[in-house]
Amino acid sequence: MWESFIIQPMVNLLLWIYDVLGHGPQMFGLAIILFTILIRLITWPLNASQVKGAQAMQELQNDKEWQEIQKKYAKDREKLAQEQMRIYQERGINPFASCLPTLIQFPIIIGLYQSIIRAMAATPLDMLKLARTIYPFQNISEIIPLNSKFLWMNLGQPEGIPLPFDVSFLPHGFPLLAIIVALTTYIQTKLTMPNTPPNPNDQASAQTAAMSGTMSIYMPLMLGWFALNFASGIAVYFITSNLLGIVQYAATGRANWSNLLPGGNKNNQAKKK
């Protein structure tokens, strides 16, 4: 199932793009970038609904009617839940709208990672597996083996710029790509953080704000760690995806650029007061 519906189509799409590009040096890296753009375009409506959903939820936290309902039914959780559902229905808010796109992203990331490793075919056994993954219409004998060189990287291996001395915790050298991954993830996470202060009377709102803060630290670290240890092809995907995410969010006009500056959010809140 996973093989037929995720890995096989992804490997074939990647190889098709690679073939169209002329399957020369640098082209597999470009194929990953184009593939990411394509996936982003396909999932654009989902991402847009995520942004809308998150925004609607955020606005709801500061809605006077909702705040009054919370006060009124503070001790009646069942009634509060009923009222919450009523408000969701009245205002067309889907509480899962912000979760679904994230859910879809994970199989794509995992599938892409496995596709890159599959396409690289480092051993004879991997090559045999690759041969069976490719659809008959592909010009397989000409395009295999893939040229895994992209800029200074081997896309099938973790990235690192060689250092003149050995550093035990950096076996692949200076991890430039991992740093860029962490940085772009941080920027993307910060831009999407709410620019309104959490409602002090709403515990849930405060929790969401705290969670966003935690996310802005842990997500860049986690993706940076992946980029440090896994095939650099996945790091190329992360960076492209992050940059497109930033562009997409900026295009909605909701990007909170001041969050990127030290104390930016506090300044923002002060201005609002």
Next chain:
Amino acid sequence: MNMKKVYLILLLVLAALFLSACSGRTVTNNWPGLSTDGERAYLASGSFVYAIDVKTGKEVWKYPESASGSLLFFATPTLTQDGQLLIGSAGSTRSLVSLDPATGKEKWSAPFNGAKGAWEAAPLVFNETIYAPNTDGYLYILNMSGGEVSDPIELGGSLWSTPVTDGTLLYVTALDHHLHVVDPATGEIKNTVDLGGGIPGSAAIGDGGVYVGSFAATVEFVQADGSHEVVANTGNWIWGTPVLSNETLYYADLSGNLFSLDLASKTQNWGTVQPDGPVVASLLATENTIYVVAEEGKFIALDQDGKIVWEKETGGKNYTTPVLAGDLILVAPYQAEYALAAYDAEGKQAWTYTPEK
């Protein structure tokens, strides 16, 4: 909102698990390499190289004594005339090791550490020099003590097969579709020929040139001056090395077709012979019999007319070329109940060997 937090943490954990399962470093796994000196079989299978007594099927030694996370062996072990067993590691430590075939003790290990890729192919020993092809695209040239004799020759593309020699020149195949003709005396690449598809197997030395099968689904005859011609087409990739025996060329493709090409008349000796699934390994041709291991777990003997004489189930998957050890044929299935089995010419199983866990 608490649920949302739980959901988020779950997603992160799941992603970490999935990606970790994929492994940060490329998972290295492959089928075993097998060679023999007639008395012992040498099996390179994962963390160990095993020496097995051909008469009894008992283990004589294994190297290293305990598994190391960084050493992995899949290439065919190479026996040298001066009593060494050479094997390269495909693990994170990419050392080329020389063992004493009698005891399995290291003679030397990694005096040379320059290879950037894994060792998937066996080296060729010619004129007391080791020519070791690496997946980093270089042919390393070492003396019999493992020291570098000269700069490696950059051929490009992954080198997955053992170079062959006609006594003067070396013929080295590469996965990037090329066959390279190298002068070992000068290290000069005399010719490079594009065969239109990856070449995972070695070339077979013929009269005045070499025969090469490739992913282009062709067998080509290539001469040292770079001229080449297609002598046969197949319907699918050719993985193994064509085998030349009595003016007949035997080869197989990934569709499971077996071919017997009469080189004098350039005609096929038999029609469609497709006994059982894809064939990756090279064929083993003796005077009267052709032995085939098919991927789906069959070991088959054919006569010169392509008729099946007998077939046996080996279990697992067969990718390793069978070898002849005296009167026995040794077969090393991948992921089977046993690692090595010996059969006589009638197809009777003499013994099986399973490494101790």
